[in-house]
Amino acid sequence: MTFYRSAGTIPPKRHTQFRTAEGALHHEELMGEEGFSSDSSLLYHRGVPSAIVGSEIWDLPDHTTAANHPLKPRHLRLPALFAESDPGSIDLVTGRRLVLGNGDVRIAYVVGNAASPMYRNAIGDECVFIESGHGTVETVFGSLPFRTGDYVVIPRATTHRWLPDGTVRAYAIESNSHVAPPRRYLSRYGQLLEHAPYCERDLHGPPEPLVAEGRDVEVLVKHRGSGPSGIVGSILTYDTHPFDVVGWDGCLYPYTFNVADFEPITGRIHQPPPVHQVFEGQNFVICNFVPRKVDYHPLAVPVPYYHSNVDSDEVMFYVDGDYEARKGSGIAIGSISLHPGGYAHGPQPSAIEASLGVEAFDELAVMVDTFRPLELGEGGAATDDGVYAWSWAGRRL
Structure with a gap:
């Protein structure tokens, strides 16, 4: 995402001293794609974003796949996956059921109304389509309200959690890469062009940071590893709350786009x-x-x-x-x-x-x-x- 945004309190110059009212230094975190060669945002934490006090194995749901062989078209009836389930016991992260996948993308489906754990996908961006329902995604950048028809685009390694307001049906597209508007719709500097079917006004990012407090906060992390699917999970426990960001700016952040604006x-x-x-x-x-x-x-x-x-x-x-x-x-x-x-x-x-x-x-x-x-x-x-x-x-x- 190349549309610049700024939220919260930031210093006038990057990589310079920025102190709390009590005189302590804030801690910068640069989240950037392709090393230091593509879109990035600079976040200012109260705590140290690298400070973990625990790491354990997260046993992921089944991520294995089987070939479509012999070759044939298929009709999959997704509502049957949760027909007998109590959505109050299912969250929108750990409750996902893998439907289709390959080495580039995985498509999952989930129906739930429980708050999810803190979660970070370190493999690629997620693009989650909200089939029905509404709620909030809390992220390290701030809160994003979502509603029926929204695409919720969450950059790789963004710590977040889903807080549905009632039952939500979601279609999760998990990438092994980044997800962005088609290049043919963008100028060479990243602006959406006149022939694009949507524009920057249709994209909604977090308006302000959350600035949460807390200690010993667990974050479920999906990341690369060995095994049949090449995907594994860990639970990292952070010394301070990951949502302790007082301000950020840049061109990398989560956002929503509603299909009605296409x-x-x-x-x-x-x-x-x-x-x-x-x-x-x-x-x-x-x-x-x-x-x-x-x-x-x-x-x-x-x-x-x-x-x-x-x-x-x-x-x-x-x-x-x-x-x-x-x-x-x-x-x-x-x-x-x-x-x-x-x-x-x-x-x-x-x-x-x-x-x-x-x-x-x-x-x-x-x-x-x-x-x-x-x-x-x-x-x-x-x-x-x-x-x-x-x-x-x-x-x-």
Whole structure:
């Protein structure tokens, strides 16, 4: 994120003495991407941000995956993962169920209403889509309110915790890289350009620091390690509260973007998926399909044409509305479809004729396209309907 922000109290010059009212020095922490060569922010702590007094193993939920083999498209019914659960006993970090993943990105789903532990993902940025519900994310930069339809983008290694206000359904996209607006929407200096479907006014960062106090604070840290998934967890106990920041400034911070602020790009004939892109990471992109007017050529076919994404797997999470191209497939709100690379996919045959003459689509979906094959996590394997692959033909051998 390259839009500069400042919050709280900071000195006029970086890396100079900055003292409390009692005369003690504040402690600077530079959070920066790509070493010292990309976006960063400078935070001023009351305590020492490196001071830990304990370290233990955090036994992570199951992060192993299995190949989509033999190759086939799949329909995953995510609501079934939490149909029998009490959301009051589940939080939005430790309650995540891994649905799909590869070496670049992991997609998880969670339904809960309990406060999460303090948490830090040291592997990559997180982009969490709020399917429904609202609450607050407390972070080392300050508090972020969130609501239905928000993307909550949290930079790598940001200490935070989720405080839902009631039940929240969340779709977590955990990257092994950074997540940012598409480069084609940005000027060479990082400003969102006129043809971008959103602008800086739509991005909401923490307005002020939290300045919390406390001792012996535990933080769950997800980080690189050995094992089948290459991901392990530790619990670090900090001498002073990580949220003791009195001020910060820079271009790296968590923020929210609501899908209702995405301005769809339309045309006379069907527009390809890149016009729906909202974010990108290393070897994957995130798109959203929002309610919009559709193609207005007199002979236009509004639903997508059949296509082979020869370089990518396509994951669609159906959030709300009536998804025209999937009518007759069994897909409903809360479903995921997986269309793998090497397989040509498109609308259900009956949906093509039914779409002719339609002027608008009332649909909301979040799509992730990956450029390495996706494998099934335990949550994906548990919710596969087993019949979606044969829905275009209407039969199976």
